Amino acid sequence: MSLVIVGTVPIKDFPLYVGTPKVEGNYLLLDGYKVPCGMGTAALFFTANLVCQTLNLTPPIWVTAGDIGDSSGSRILYQHLASNIQNIKPKVLTLHYLLPITLLAKNMMESIRKVKPMLIADAGSMYVMKSIGAAKEFDLFTPDPGEMAFLADPKAIHPAYMQHYLFELDTANMPSLIEQAYKQGNVPKVLLVKGAIDYIVKEGKILAVIDEPNIPALEPIGGTGDTITGTVSALIYSGLEVEKAAIIAAKTNRLAGKLANPTTATRVLDIALQIPKALVQCLQ
Amino acid sequence: MSARGLITFEEVRQAFKAESVLKKAKHDAKLVVPPPEFRKGCDLAVEFNINELVNIKRTLATNKIKYSDIISIDAATTKTLEVVKVFDFGDSIMVRCGALKITFEKGTGLIRNISGGGCPDVPYLYIELVGKKLTEAPKPRDIGFTLCALCLDRAYEEAVKLYESSHSGHSTN
Numbered sequence: 001m002s003l004v005i006v007g008t009v010p011i012k013d014f015p016l017y018v019g020t021p022k023v024e025g026n027y028l029l030l031d032g033y034k035v036p037c038g039m040g041t042a043a044l045f046f047t048a049n050l051v052c053q054t055l056n057l058t059p060p061i062w063v064t065a066g067d068i069g070d071s072s073g074s075r076i077l078y079q080h081l082a083s084n085i086q087n088i089k090p091k092v093l094t095l096h097y098l099l100p101i102t103l104l105a106k107n108m109m110e111s112i113r114k115v116k117p118m119l120i121a122d123a124g125s126m127y128v129m130k131s132i133g134a135a136k137e138f139d140l141f142t143p144d145p146g147e148m149a150f151l152a153d154p155k156a157i158h159p160a161y162m163q164h165y166l167f168e169l170d171t172a173n174m175p176s177l178i179e180q181a182y183k184q185g186n187v188p189k190v191l192l193v194k195g196a197i198d199y200i201v202k203e204g205k206i207l208a209v210i211d212e213p214n215i216p217a218l219e220p221i222g223g224t225g226d227t228i229t230g231t232v233s234a235l236i237y238s239g240l241e242v243e244k245a246a247i248i249a250a251k252t253n254r255l256a257g258k259l260a261n262p263t264t265a266t267r268v269l270d271i272a273l274q275i276p277k278a279l280v281q282c283l284q
Numbered sequence: 285m286s287a288r289g290l291i292t293f294e295e296v297r298q299a300f301k302a303e304s305v306l307k308k309a310k311h312d313a314k315l316v317v318p319p320p321e322f323r324k325g326c327d328l329a330v331e332f333n334i335n336e337l338v339n340i341k342r343t344l345a346t347n348k349i350k351y352s353d354i355i356s357i358d359a360a361t362t363k364t365l366e367v368v369k370v371f372d373f374g375d376s377i378m379v380r381c382g383a384l385k386i387t388f389e390k391g392t393g394l395i396r397n398i399s400g401g402g403c404p405d406v407p408y409l410y411i412e413l414v415g416k417k418l419t420e421a422p423k424p425r426d427i428g429f430t431l432c433a434l435c436l437d438r439a440y441e442e443a444v445k446l447y448e449s450s451h452s453g454h455s456t457n
Contacts, residue, residue, distance in 0.1 A: 040410075069297075071404075073404065074404060099403055102324055131323075159382045159401075160435050264376045265396040
């Protein structure tokens with residue numbers, strides 16, 4: 001029973017890969033292919049792997065395929081999970097960079113329901129699970145403020161479509177967006193809203209607000225949301241309650257950001273490499 | 285307002301191309317959200333004046349644009365997000381549209397980072413754009429495929445405007 005991470009890599013025609021890649025410098029080695037640990041599911045996997053190492057857990061499994069936005073790799077992943085999830089048997093399943101394709105997502109969810117893993121979604125997987133009405137079946141979503149506005153909009157099926165007044169609300173009045181999202185009902189049990197201020201929410205109630213250390217330069221850095229989702233996935237896999245894992249992950253990411261002393265030009269790998277040290281401090 | 289038509293596509297990228305060729309041919313065309321019954325996921329359509337249908341079809345055919353269907357719609361329900369927000373980090377500026385953010389260095393126009401979004405072309409666009417100058421980087425709509433690419437393109441266009449205005453005597457500070 002593993003932590004399984006599902007999400008594409010931005011390499012055209014990269015074939016289906018299921019396994020635990022080795023880490024070599026700034027790269028992940030997948031059957032001879034070198035994948036940079038940049039923003040996206042590579043950063044999520046890299047971070048989850050580091051957290052598993054830190055906590056002496058079995059390393060995660062990555063299910064991936066190449067997709068540069070043309071849907072090819074996403075289709076492979078939806079179909080692979082629909083057919084093979086019962087063999088993979090995840091304890092925790094984190095769904096990440098996938099192109100939203102509603103019919104394939106519905107088929108995949110039918111198979112996932114039979115296995116009943118803990119379910120986490122972020123990025124395109126979060127968009128599609130909301131649009132097919134499956135968000136309530138998830139244990140955790142990790143939206144940023146723009147994505148939270150999307151979750152609060154009952155009609156939106158992608159953050160590009162949300163109503164403008166909700167976009168205006170996002171950072172100014174997050175509690176209001178959270179309330180609206182739970183009112184319309186298509187949200188998971190727990191939310192980790194990651195942004196300048198992090199909110200951990202359970203069934204509509206804000207359990208924690210985390211705003212320190214405040215490192216504004218983290219927001220422009222591509223992948224800092226991926227490192228949070230990777231951290232929280234591994235913490236949930238370790239057996240922590242979802243909301244507790246979310247609080248520790250949010251604190252860890254902020255501290256890792258501070259330790260990296262970032263600028264707006266910093267790469268996410270530099271933040272991820274600080275996660276083990278930050279995690280140890282946050283767990284004390 | 286004139287009656288509106290909607291062109292739907294299998295691929296978002298074809299919608300990008302269609303809007304470009306129709307605008308170039310002086311048609312009143314814009315990217316919009318398909319109505320719910322036509323949505324399959326990460327969809328985008330092109331809205332146009334239905335009175336121009338024949339000419340629109342001809343322009344699409346001439347430019348070899350593949351589309352799924354052409355339908356009549358209520359234009360009021362299909363607007364995509366066009367609002368951008370600008371954040372000043374001192375030596376750099378971040379521009380955000382929807383969940384997508386692009387950050388560039390004020391003095392040089394160098395793209396420092398891209399963040400947010402969740403479609404698979406965002407990490408791809410990151411690789412293709414970050415480290416290049418705004419004026420030399422490929423446009424997200426030219427190499428992207430998805431709605432996230434569309435949002436990034438809008439943020440990118442605003443970033444280019446800000447950068448160019450700062451270099452024509454108007455400060456971005």
